[in-house]
Amino acid sequence: MNIIVQKYGGTSLGSIERINNVASRIKKWAATNYKLVIVVSAMSGKTNELNDLAHQIDELPNKKSLDFILSSGEQVSAGLLSISLNKLGFETELFNGSQIPIKTDSNFTKARIEGIEKKLIHDALNKNKIVIVTGFQGVNNKNQITTLGRGGSDTSAVAVAVAINAKECQIFTDVDGVYTTDPRLYNKAKRLTEITFEEMLEMAGSGSKVLQIRSVELAGKYKLPLRVLSSLTRPDVDIEIEKVSGTLITFEENITMEKEIVTGIAFNRNETKFTLVGVPDKPGIAHKILLPISKANIEIDVIVQNISKDGLTDFSFTVNKNDSAMVNKIIERLVNELNAQSYVCDDNICKIGLVGVGMRSNVGIADKMFSSLAKENVNIQMISTSEIKITVVIDDKYTELAIKVLHDAFELDKS
Numbered sequence: 001m002n003i004i005v006q007k008y009g010g011t012s013l014g015s016i017e018r019i020n021n022v023a024s025r026i027k028k029w030a031a032t033n034y035k036l037v038i039v040v041s042a043m044s045g046k047t048n049e050l051n052d053l054a055h056q057i058d059e060l061p062n063k064k065s066l067d068f069i070l071s072s073g074e075q076v077s078a079g080l081l082s083i084s085l086n087k088l089g090f091e092t093e094l095f096n097g098s099q100i101p102i103k104t105d106s107n108f109t110k111a112r113i114e115g116i117e118k119k120l121i122h123d124a125l126n127k128n129k130i131v132i133v134t135g136f137q138g139v140n141n142k143n144q145i146t147t148l149g150r151g152g153s154d155t156s157a158v159a160v161a162v163a164i165n166a167k168e169c170q171i172f173t174d175v176d177g178v179y180t181t182d183p184r185l186y187n188k189a190k191r192l193t194e195i196t197f198e199e200m201l202e203m204a205g206s207g208s209k210v211l212q213i214r215s216v217e218l219a220g221k222y223k224l225p226l227r228v229l230s231s232l233t234r235p236d237v238d239i240e241i242e243k244v245s246g247t248l249i250t251f252e253e254n255i256t257m258e259k260e261i262v263t264g265i266a267f268n269r270n271e272t273k274f275t276l277v278g279v280p281d282k283p284g285i286a287h288k289i290l291l292p293i294s295k296a297n298i299e300i301d302v303i304v305q306n307i308s309k310d311g312l313t314d315f316s317f318t319v320n321k322n323d324s325a326m327v328n329k330i331i332e333r334l335v336n337e338l339n340a341q342s343y344v345c346d347d348n349i350c351k352i353g354l355v356g357v358g359m360r361s362n363v364g365i366a367d368k369m370f371s372s373l374a375k376e377n378v379n380i381q382m383i384s385t386s387e388i389k390i391t392v393v394i395d396d397k398y399t400e401l402a403i404k405v406l407h408d409a410f411e412l413d414k415s
């Protein structure tokens with residue numbers, strides 16, 4: 001069976017008009033030899049709205065209940081799209097995460113997929129139905145509803161595509177591909193027709209929310225072709241043109257041979273920096289600080305430990321803002337336990353990642369990055385590097401300036 005999985009995001013399904021537009025696009029694809037499985041997000045703003053309701057009752061709501069609430073948004077958009085397709089004459093079958101089931105672990109609000117049953121999807125496709133699956137959610141071994149973390153519908157789509165052996169997974173969104181940086185922040189950003197899987201992984205990890213990082217990891221693991229496309233263009237555009245528009249996440253090493261040194265710049269304004277001030281500088285201190293945080297299933301991102309002075313050091317790290325209330329609690333306890341002087345929590349930061357496989361064989365990239373920022377008086381608070389990425393943390397008020405300066409310095413508008 002020739003199956004394509006298409007995922008439509010929140011903005012793409014943000015109104016009845018847009019849902020009808022998506023249905024028309026699906027109609028065009030349904031006229032080909034492909035069988036279609038459609039994965040949907042909630043209508044734009046819906047998940048935030050549901051999340052706010054829960055937080056009006058409790059700042060740290062019970063995560064099991066929260067997932068029960070959050071998962072409902074996807075069910076609404078799936079139903080609406082189904083009605084729209086029915087009206088165009090198509091038979092549909094709808095499944096939520098627990099019906100398929102999409103089996104996950106029990107880490108509510110950031111559950112990981114453990115397996116997907118493909119029987120119901122195959123049966124419906126064999127009956128020539130268009131299958132619609134709610135993204136972002138699954139079910140644990142106690143039959144409780146879980147969600148996969150914000151932006152998780154991308155991961156649902158890739159996981160379903162892998163499970164049913166689809167030819168390709170197409171992520172339809174509100175931009176027509178992956179750009180050199182967020183086109184909403186800098187209008188000189190250029191669309192990339194291809195990006196390597198490794199680079200996309202680093203871009204997503206540095207905050208380019210066009211794809212959730214876990215969807216890229218999964219596509220990479222199973223070598224599944226992944227494409228980012230616009231859902232906002234006219235739905236009747238020729239299918240061959242549609243196939244080559246957008247951005248293909250590629251596994252081909254050779255396209256990287258003569259590539260630019262820097263491919264893209266990602267940024268993340270959704271992190272908080274914590275600093276434990278004046279911690280006794282003893283072996284095992286980093287472990288003691290980070291263990292309770294990872295035990296709470298919170299991912300730590302950039303870490304910096306200062307040179308010690310008079311036997312004391314400062315220890316900083318960043319976490320996602322969604323986790324900062326919990327980390328605050330943990331850190332308050334750690335200050336006492338570790339006999340630290342105090343702690344500082346800074347929400348006004350931005351993490352910027354300069355990404356490119358060409359960095360492997362080129363020197364001077366970091367220097368150019370730092371000197372470009374220095375010329376504009378942008379102070380760097382933290383630095384970390386990997387083989388194909390340089391990350392800096394700066395004051396959030398310089399985000400726009402820093403992105404533009406770096407985009408110009410590395411001439412990404414000429415890509």
Ligand code: ADP
Pocket residue numbers: 008009010011012041151172173174175177178179180181182183184207208209210211264
């Ligand atoms: P969806 O609701 O379809 O999942 P998202 O809002 O999650 O869409 O992701 C699409 C958004 O990602 C775009 O509107 C854009 O602002 C943002 N974005 C960030 N970085 C990039 C980038 N490098 N290329 C394209 N879009 C990006």
Ligand code: ASP
Pocket residue numbers: 009010041042047048073135136149150151152153154
């Ligand atoms: N609706 C969920 C969110 O807003 C999942 C997604 O959009 O991918 O995070």
Ligand code: MG
Pocket residue numbers: 009151154209210211212
């Ligand atoms: Mg998204």
